[in-house]
Amino acid sequence: MKNHEIDAAWNYHNGTKHPNGVLLNRFHTYNSANRPIPYKNYKNADQIKIALDKQIGSVSALDAISDSTRYAGLGLVDINILARVLYFSCGITKILKFPPPLNEVEFRAASCTGALYHIETYLVCGNISGIEAGVYHFDPKSLSLTTLRKGDYRKVLVDATANESFVASAPVSLIFTDMFSRNSVKYQAREYRHAFWDCGTILANSLAMANAQKIPYRLILGFVDFKINLLLGLDTKKEAALAILSLDHINQTLLDSPSLHNAFELEQTENDIYFEAIDKMHESSSLTSNQEVLIWRKNIVHDISQPSSNHIKLENNINSDDKLEQVILRRGSTRKFSHEAISFGQMSTILNRSAGGYIADFEENNIINDIYIIANAVDGLEKGSYFYNKKYDSLELLQNGDLRDMSGHLGLDQNLPYDAAVTIFFMSDLQKILKCFGNRGYRVAQMDAAIAAGKMYLVAYALQIGATGLTFYDDEVTEFFSPHASNKNTMFMLAVGKKVKRVVP
Ligand SMILES: Cc1cc2nc3c(=O)[nH]c(=O)nc-3n(C[C@H](O)[C@H](O)[C@H](O)COP(=O)(O)O)c2cc1C
Incomplete structure (x- = not known):
């Protein structure tokens, strides 16, 4: 290659x-x-049964997910x-x-x-x-x-x-x-x-x-x-x-x-x-x-734009003492969201706790994907679409107003993205990534988005709210977030919100 x-x-x-x-x-x-x-x-192979200790550990899910410490080993x-x-x-x-x-x-x-x-x-x-x-x-x-x-x-x-x-x-x-x-x-x-x-x-x-x-x-x-x-x-x-x-x-x-x-x-x-x-x-x-x-194996350089004048600082993280194993066992893709709002603190925690990166051979700052958001129902945040500036931990308003129809449409016209409190889109400047990494950059862009989205899944469940991955209309996502995202391609979509509670007959 x-x-x-x-x-x-x-x-x-x-x-x-x-x-x-x-x-x-x-x-x-x-x-x-x-x-x-x-x-x-x-x-014709030997199988070794492994004894599994399913005990819940002592580290909170939020700390384990967001940790990027380099342990000595x-x-x-x-x-x-x-x-x-x-x-x-x-x-x-x-x-x-x-x-x-x-x-x-x-x-x-x-x-x-x-x-x-x-x-x-x-x-x-x-x-x-x-x-x-x-x-x-x-x-x-x-x-x-x-x-x-x-x-x-x-x-x-x-x-x-x-x-x-x-x-x-x-x-x-x-x-x-x-x-x-x-x-x-x-x-x-x-x-x-x-x-x-x-x-x-x-x-x-x-x-x-x-x-x-x-x-x-x-x-x-x-x-x-x-x-x-x-x-x-x-x-x-x-x-x-x-x-x-x-x-x-x-x-x-x-x-x-x-x-x-x-x-x-x-x-x-x-x-x-x-x-x-x-x-x-x-x-x-x-x-x-x-x-x-x-x-x-070389690093990608990616400029993160300065926040625009209308940027909104994320709120402080919300804490949860739920342990990682508890949260993993609790996780399951939400099948129906209520229209109920999540708080801006919850949304901030989901973004902040999952954006810190991870340690990989291709780069160490985890800036392969940018994050775009449609906020349908977030207490303390105006309805609209936003760009999440990771470096400044802030949101930039792109368009205000009720965008629920668009949120549902971009997620393949399913109910889940329509009903969710927030939809989150991971977008890559594929041209730049492929130029740097060749065709294998495609694997990097997809994997990077999925790791961050996987972390968001877990953070949402640590905060007792729901999430689901979604598929999407690729080009319409780019169009919708343009001109800001005009050079970007959609890699992953996630919906977050409160679950409809099961009614016990
Ligand atoms: C990347 C991704 C995309 C998904 N897209 C959809 C979707 O478009 N519609 C849907 O109803 N569920 C979607 N799902 C949810 C899966 O169907 C779900 O993860 C699967 O059934 C396993 O269930 P669990 O997540 O509860 O363990 C998606 C999940 C992932 C990871």
């Missing part, structure tokens, strides 16, 4: 826009009777901590009953488009307390680790990330992959956006869980794709690695990894649905050598 080659990202992005993206078939339908099994099963990570990070990021947290054909759905810790759960999680570790060095797949259904390879394969990760220093010192790394067809069965080629959305919401939980245990982490999006996919034994037409999350730090000299021969076989549960547009986009945003990784 050469940095100046960005046509693929534009073709994909423009082609998967609602409502008229040429890569989407408007007549496509999805029957939930055909919902793919959301679990990967290996035929004491090599404390063990199987108990890992089990908690895995469970509270991608474990099954509730089971709900539905009429046939769905019957029963196992919902997970983080939100996922269509509850299709196409993100799989793997673990690559050295010998740590409670688990031997190896490559494992996490099975949320049986709460176990499937052994894919025995031995220390971390050198493969170091090699695939061009000797990334954090990866080299981490006793363990999680790798998140995307099973394309599990989600494209419903969303067609737009699935490749969902891959990052649904991985980002999981990561928001994982980063908060790491912070809560004071374990340092670094998120890595720059790696030689085929090396990681080979390590995990993936059929790359169906599944591919999206992100590496390295955890903890120890002084170590890694030995060469054992050779890579694939000894594991899969139970065939996936369908054969294939979208060339996904394949192409993934391929053209793949890095093929260490040199490409090194070139890619």
Whole structure:
């Protein structure tokens, strides 16, 4: 991939826009009777049951979510901590009953488009307390680790990330992959956006869980794709690695990894649905050598405009003592919002607590996406549309007035964005990001928005209000927030508000 080659990202992005993206078939339908099994099963591999301590920790959700401290790392990570990070990021947290054909759905810790759960999680570790060095797949259904390879394969990760220093010192790394067809069965080629959305919401939980245990982490999006996919034994037409999350730090000299021969076989549960547009986009945003990784890993400079004269300072944060695990267990996408207002303090807390960034290989200030807002019902804030200036922690009024109809319309004319107190849009200057990062910048822009939105989900639930991710009419969002957003593309949409309380008959 050469940095100046960005046509693929534009073709994909423009082609998967609602409502008229040429890569989407408007007549496509999805029957939930055909919902793919959301679990990967290996035929001939050992499974290690992990004991899960579901105890609620002592760190408040708000602190864990917003923390961007660089902890030193004491090599404390063990199987108990890992089990908690895995469970509270991608474990099954509730089971709900539905009429046939769905019957029963196992919902997970983080939100996922269509509850299709196409993100799989793997673990690559050295010998740590409670688990031997190896490559494992996490099975949320049986709460176990499937052994894919025995031995220390971390050198493969170091090699695939061009000797990334954090990866080299981490006793363990999680790798998140995307099973394309599990989600494209419903969303067609737009699935490749969902891959990052649904991985980002999981990561928001994982980063908060790491912070809560004071374990340092670094998120890595720059790696030689085929090396990681080979390590995990993936059929790359169906599944591919999206992100590496390295955890903890120890002084170590890694030995060469054992050779890579694939000894594991899969139970065939996936369908054969294939979208060339996904394949192409993934391929053209793949890095093929260490040199490409090194070139890619550079910081983006992004100017944040001075606040305009009519800027409104956010209110002080509201506190909540609810612990992170409690909030993760409470979270679930709101299915109906009342028109009731949230307070300006609540809205300020959602923005402020989620905007502080995270530690990643591509940049450390988290300014890839800008945030635009429609305030439908916020006590203490005039109705209207706003730009959130992160640096000055303030809002700039773009248009005042009742914009509820527009809020509903931009969110694909659904009731949720119409009824919500606030709708929040993550927008990227894609031209600039692709220029800096090449086609792989597209992955960065989507993932960055989703991590911040995942954090907002959690902050909202810590404050006892509701939230849901939404899909949107891409260009209409840009038009609506223009001229301010005229050079920006929409990456993610979130609605926040009070839930309609269930009426008990
Ligand atoms: C990025 C994203 C977009 C979503 N878009 C919609 C949407 O347009 N309409 C909707 O009703 N729900 C939407 N959802 C909510 C999902 O359907 C929900 O997350 C999923 O059913 C899992 O349920 P849970 O979040 O309660 O765990 C979206 C979720 C995410 C993460």
